[in-house]
Amino acid sequence: MKTDKILLDHGSGGRASHKLVSELILKYFNNPILEKLDDSAVFEVEQGRLAFSTDSYTVDPIFFPGGDIGELAINGTVNDLAMLGAEPRYLSVGFILEEGFLISDFDRILQSMRKAAEEASVKIVTGDTKVVPRGAADKIFVNTSGVGFIPRNVNIAGKNAKPGDKIIVSGTIADHGVTVLTQREGLSFQSALTSDTAPLNHLVAAMISTSDQIHVLRDPTRGGVATTMNEIAIQSDVGVMLYEDAIPIRDDVRGACELLGLDPLYIANEGKLLACVPADHVDRVLASMHHNRYGKDACMIGEITNDYPGKVFLKTTIGGTRIVDMLVGEQLPRIC
């Protein structure tokens, strides 16, 4: 069967499924664990702590400046593991494809998934492909799950923020969400907005090797920095104070947000992290981040306080203080 489109046959479990797996998927993802093609992947583990995470990706459009749904799916799960201090190791991939989806687009997505997996030093060891009739899904949805190993002595969690901790962001915010939104709406801006999608595990490893006092790591994806800091405030039962003029935002992103009436604090990021670290560890942690390409613009944007546990405040540029709630409603469906 020679075809340039995904057919229902490709999801049948039969001959066409096998052809798709052996000729396309294994071409990009092959490794000794995956190629066994058993119902599960099998690998050895040492005694210790494992991190396990899952995420589904439904981003629209599937290709956007700076990345695509495949790269996002690899980086997203790599980052979810890294936020617990884990070293991501093995990933699963589940595809739901719409009948008629172009095989050339699928090929391009697989290619960028391989590239992303290589950069993050993770292996795709097991997978699944389903095909649904035309109209029952939109082109392609991707799920990735992953496992990683948490090094001894690492204890990072959303509940560990302490009053006095400083809050670090690894770079400019809102790049991903604004890029996808402007693409989808067909808005063209003079400047070249690009998604920040990136694997953050190597950055996290550098931070951990510099300081054993990293209390919290979190990647501010859906709901943005505002929602993520609210989650930390609740989980740790602490207050949060952010300094508006310390938060790095690209000029073109700020401009697009103003034009579209969006608050960048609520926009999704896909290659940024927030960290809470004691004041006397901030300098060394920032220095370690500045050596990594994904942390070169890292800076301090706020602090953890004793006041109003569970609440987030913003000291505004004009000198006032306002409360920053979790995202209410939905600004941007299918952003990741």
Place this chain on the structure above:
Amino acid sequence: MKTDKILLDHGSGGRASHKLVSELILKYFNNPILEKLDDSAVFEVEQGRLAFSTDSYTVDPIFFPGGDIGELAINGTVNDLAMLGAEPRYLSVGFILEEGFLISDFDRILQSMRKAAEEASVKIVTGDTKVVPRGAADKIFVNTSGVGFIPRNVNIAGKNAKPGDKIIVSGTIADHGVTVLTQREGLSFQSALTSDTAPLNHLVAAMISTSDQIHVLRDPTRGGVATTMNEIAIQSDVGVMLYEDAIPIRDDVRGACELLGLDPLYIANEGKLLACVPADHVDRVLASMHHNRYGKDACMIGEITNDYPGKVFLKTTIGGTRIVDMLVGEQLPRIC
């Protein structure tokens, strides 16, 4: 926000997402690992071998006699782990919901997932929920991934079948596929066809504790017994001979297949397994299966041969022999 339908807000990552997770999902799935609500679940492992598997579920209709998409999603990944001899332990769940999906239907699915997880003795430890606009998906898709521990001395894999092995099936075939198809097409038969969806890990544990010579285990889902036996023939480079009159099929399933022009050998099962075991271990393995509710109808249906490696043959009821190929084309989209 009081609503009886899933809204885009529920996938925003913001307040409505948190409400959905805390009021609905945690209500059914809560456990000490999940309730931390960090980006990853964290758990301790002993040194050894881990099995890791993933599957996406797109079955249509989502509710059918004998089960629903949620139960299928739990049992499917439990079974994929069990087919390597692993004891399934931790599951992730990823939902893709269509805007407008009824919360009461979601509630019903969550409830049956909890029941299935309890029966299989697995914990749901991490998850993700995305909502896509109306028309971008069909009601609900579910991905589950899972990890399990493989006991020492267990070595079960698709490549381990040996000439002389006998082939066992754990019960009647084609029940799931025929049930879903007749439901979808609105066909009503006199008898009550029901899906066989079931967790097979306790059955597998009983088999393993009886015999250390179980070479292959495989659950014949998409593509049915015919496709699965072809996979084993290829992976182990052996021939397969099946005996048509030994293969158990319910009369009503056989009748429905004849009426619809379907070959039950190619129809999906969701609670059955195929095993390859040496001839002198068959009796004790069958005896151990007969004590389990999901193996009470287990029987021998064929054998592994030296002839025609990679091929599957069927000795027919009327005395002939025909080749049984992998499924070509697609009989039943969205069967699981």
